Amino acid sequence: MKKSLTAFFVLTAVMASPAMAEMPGKVLHDDANCMKCHTDNPYSTKKTPTYPKLVKAVQFCNDNLNAGWFEDEVEQVADYLNQTYYKHPKP
Ligand code: HEC
Structure with a gap:
């Protein structure tokens, strides 16, 4: 009981x-x-009419600038740009 209560508070703090x-x-x-x-x-x-093209474009600028993002980070940035600017349906 005590343990689960502690876990609850830690989780709440992290999410907040x-x-x-x-x-x-x-x-x-x-x-x-x-x-x-x-x-x-x-x-x-x-210039970037679909979600897969958006991922490619982010990868392109990542490569050119040597930002050094891994594939999952490129995905996260594409996701962020998509929600903020593009609003493409995700495949
Ligand atoms: C040195 C300037 C420069 C920087 C810094 C840069 N880009 Fe780009 N980016 C470009 C150019 C040039 C193009 C392709 C030409 C065009 O706009 O058609 C482009 C195209 C793109 C596109 C697709 C074009 C569109 O309008 O949909 C995306 C998405 C993108 N970049 C993401 C990024 C991300 C993410 C970063 C940060 C890592 C970044 N860019 C940093 C110059 C830059």
Whole structure:
């Protein structure tokens, strides 16, 4: 009983912490300074009409900039950009 109560409080504290409020993809995206170029060159569904193309585009800029993201991090950033800008249905 005591143990499960402790677990409950730890879990509540973790979920309420500010770090959890932001998507992991947003943190990666902000850290990599992507907006240095994409403020003048805004993300657009015209250039990136589907979710798989969005993942490819994120991978492309990741490679070019040597951001060094792993595949799952590229996915997280694509997810964040999709929810914020593109709103593509995910396959
Ligand atoms: C040095 C400038 C520069 C930086 C920094 C940069 N990009 Fe790009 N990005 C480009 C260019 C150039 C293109 C392709 C040309 C175009 O817009 O058609 C592009 C295209 C894209 C696209 C697809 C285009 C669209 O409008 O949908 C995405 C998504 C993208 N970048 C994500 C990122 C992410 C994520 C980062 C941070 C890791 C990043 N970019 C950093 C220059 C940059």
